[in-house]
Amino acid sequence: MKSWLKKPMLFGVIAGSAFVLPTTIFAEANAEELEGTMIELEEGMNHNETIENAQQYIEEHLSDSFAGLYIDREEKQTGVVVLMFTESIADEHRQALEGFAEQPEDIEIREVDYTEEQLIEKQREIDQDGFEYDDFSIYYTGVDIIDGKVEVGIDPLNEENIQFLQDKYGVELIDVVEGEQATTLEMTTMDTEMDGSMETTDESAQQEEERNFFQKIVDAIKGWFS
Known part of the structure; x- marks a missing residue:
């Protein structure tokens, strides 16, 4: 397990809806380093390495009873990898699969009726x-x-x-x-509305991109303490 996942080094202050990150993060890290950190955070939350190792083990030892997998984020924001089988698996296989996770509780093994x-x-x-x-x-x-x-x-x-x-x-x-039949919303536009939207499209897109970026950081840090 990477050391930065063991002991999170990013700290923030939440005041109302404002989230403040230490200026040293942006002063010391260039855009490329920050992007790399975000990629690592995303991979950690998606348990890519855990899933890859578990799938390889299952293919070699448990392919006949394997039913599927998904990430459950209902109880834990960072997610739990749920491995499903159509029959109970031996303790040795259970221990081996749990060993692929950073923490044993990051993997749940469930018995189901159908693949x-x-x-x-x-x-x-x-x-x-x-x-x-x-x-x-x-x-x-x-x-x-x-x-x-x-x-x-x-x-x-x-x-x-x-x-x-x-x-x-x-x-x-x-x-x-x-079920409900899919419908298409009617769009009514006026020339003045179109002119105004053309002027603000680029600015709105940039603002949305910035919001999404900071939201990823907020979600990742929340996951550390959940």
């Missing part, structure tokens, strides 16, 4: 059968890897239509919810 590929196959089946039925329309389908379901958005949503889809595709694999 991600099985969910994708079920989604394809639903899509290939079409979206228009006599009593309802399917507006979208999507794989929910966390809950292990294929979400099917329909309209109108009622017990009869839900039962029809569950009988057709299986209650275990699908979650039928209310």
Whole structure:
């Protein structure tokens, strides 16, 4: 584990909505160094190295039962790598996988009923059968890897239509919810509005870029103390 991750060296003061970073950071670090630091922070929060090592181990030892993975940020902003398997894995494999993380709690091993590929196959089946039925329309389908379901958005949503889809595709694999048809917003513009927007586009883009930059720093530092 990199030393800067063990002991964060950036400190800030939060007063209301203002976030102040020490001037020495910008005085001593040029833009290239700062960009490199942000890349390392992003890679750390995405657990790239942990995931790469875990995937290689799984491919060699646990490929038959591997169901998929994702990063869960609900409890911890820096995220926990969730590895899913369709059956319980031996303690030696569990310990080996946890060893790839900087902290054992950064990896969670979960047992699930279906693999991600099985969910994708079920989604394809639903899509290939079409979206228009006599009593309802399917507006979208999507794989929910966390809950292990294929979400099917329909309209109108009622017990009869839900039962029809569950009988057709299986209650275990699908979650039928209310769907809405995609719409296009009408845009009304006037010449004066267009002229004004042309003048402020570059400035707004620059301000947005600066906000995003500082927000990344704020989010990263918050993660250290969560």
